[in-house]
Amino acid sequence: MKVNKSHLLIGALLVVxxxxxxxxxxxxxxxxxxxxxxxxxxxxxxxxxxTAQYAxxxxxxxxxxxxxxxxxxxHFLLGxxxxxxxxxxxxxxxxxxxxxxxxxxxxxxxxxGVTYFQLQDPNAAAAEFKTALELEPDDxxxxxxxxxxxxxxxxxxxxxxxxxxxxLVEQAVAEFEAALKLKENMPEALIGLGNVYIQQANYTxxxxxxxxxxxxxxDSPEAYYALGGAYAQSGDTAKAxxxxxxxxxxxxxxxxxxxxEQAMTALGCP
Numbered sequence: 238m239k240v241n242k243s244h245l246l247i248g249a250l251l252v253v254x255x256x257x258x259x260x261x262x263x264x265x266x267x268x269x270x271x272x273x274x275x276x277x278x279x280x281x282x283x284x285x286x287x288t289a290q291y292a293x294x295x296x297x298x299x300x301x302x303x304x305x306x307x308x309x310x311x312h313f314l315l316g317x318x319x320x321x322x323x324x325x326x327x328x329x330x331x332x333x334x335x336x337x338x339x340x341x342x343x344x345x346x347x348x349x350g351v352t353y354f355q356l357q358d359p360n361a362a363a364a365e366f367k368t369a370l371e372l373e374p375d376d377x378x379x380x381x382x383x384x385x386x387x388x389x390x391x392x393x394x395x396x397x398x399x400x401x402x403x404x405l406v407e408q409a410v411a412e413f414e415a416a417l418k419l420k421e422n423m424p425e426a427l428i429g430l431g432n433v434y435i436q437q438a439n440y441t442x443x444x445x446x447x448x449x450x451x452x453x454x455x456d457s458p459e460a461y462y463a464l465g466g467a468y469a470q471s472g473d474t475a476k477a478x479x480x481x482x483x484x485x486x487x488x489x490x491x492x493x494x495x496x497x498e499q500a501m502t503a504l505g506c507p
Contacts, residue, residue, distance in 0.1 A: 275304045275311070282314050286321070294318040309338040313345060320352060328352045343372035347379050350386075359389045377420035384412030385429055401436060409433060424454035431463050440471035458489040462497065469504060478506035 282297035298315035301308055316331030332349035335342055350365030366383040370376065391405035410433055416426040427450035434443035447464040454460055465480035481501045485494060 275301050275308060278304070279308075279310055279314070282311070282318070286314060286318055289321075291318050291321045295322065307338060309335050309342075312338070313348075316345075316348060316352075320348075320355075325352055325356050329356065341372055343369045343376070343379075346372065347376070347382070350379075350382065354382075354386060354389075359386050362386050363390065375419055377416040377423055377426070380412045380416040380419065381423065381426045381429065384409045384416065384426070387412060388429065388433065406433060406436070422449060422453045424450045424457055424460060427453065428457075428459050428463055431467065435463070435467050435470060438470070440467050443467040444471065456487060458484050458487040458493065461487065462489070462493065465497070465500065469500065474504050474506075477504055481506065 278297045278301035282294045282301060285291070285294035285297060295315065295318045298311050298318060301311035302315065305311070312331045312334045316328045316335065319325070319328035319331060329349060329352045332345050332352060335345040336349065339345070346365045346369035350362040350369065353359075353362035353365060363383060363386045366379050366386060369379045370383065373379065387405050387409035388401075391401040391403075391409060393399035393401070410430065413426045413429045413433070416423050417430075420426070427446050431443045431447035431450060434440070434446060444464065444467045447460060447467055450457065450460040451464060461480050461484035465477050465484060468474075468477035468480055478501060481497050481504075485497050485501075488494075489497065
């Protein structure tokens with residue numbers, strides 16, 4: 238039977254050289270146990286996840302695994318709960334357990350890739366996203382996530398002034414475009430492309446793409462932050478200040494807020 242098809246978002250905003258990643262957790266198809274106690278724990282654990290009651294979700298799902306250590310759905314949901322609480326190593330362990338039980342589970346490969354990315358292992362993340370796409374080639378979220386990971390891998394690890402790896406940048410662009418073909422005007426993919434164009438100093442195209450992202454996701458601080466950077470690099474200070482002001486009005490996390498305020502100060506924004 239199928240688990241609820243709603244998407245869960247993992248993680249906070251990540252900024253690496255103007256790369257913005259929305260980390261998207263995928264649903265999965267699971268077998269269900271006939272054990273009433275197990276089913277009840279899975280139901281309450283899932284409900285606690287959906288209402289951000291993560292400690293309660295962990296308790297329910299750990300109890301479910303004690304009833305049936307082979308319940309892959311319990312391991313999958315527990316991986317989500319651990320990730321939400323920042324226990325990334327345990328989250329990775331749970332997703333690996335799902336894959337030991339069901340190696341062809343695309344959602345578990347995707348979620349393990351997300352967790353590896355959060356653990357700052359983009360090479361391992363890329364491998365999981367590629368496997369997920371072999372299993373589900375028409376998943377726009379995984380195409381986007383792989384593109385974002387390629388963009389991180391393209392950035393020089395030791396010399397921030399060095400140019401990004403052009404081959405990896407092209408691979409990133411290809412994945413963002415694949416996501417957009419499958420999901421037209423996907424905001425995350427548009428932001429990813431916009432950041433590529435900023436890196437390539439193609440500010441006019443970056444602004445056009447990021448304006449589309451803002452239209453699709455007017456409450457997205459990521460979109461306004463990137464758009465502010467594109468305007469600033471193009472020399473349009475007034476529009477850069479406006480984009481950064483809109484970014485700050487969306488109450489981004491404190492680290493981002495500080496960066497936005499510093500950008501506005503550097504531009505001399507009112």
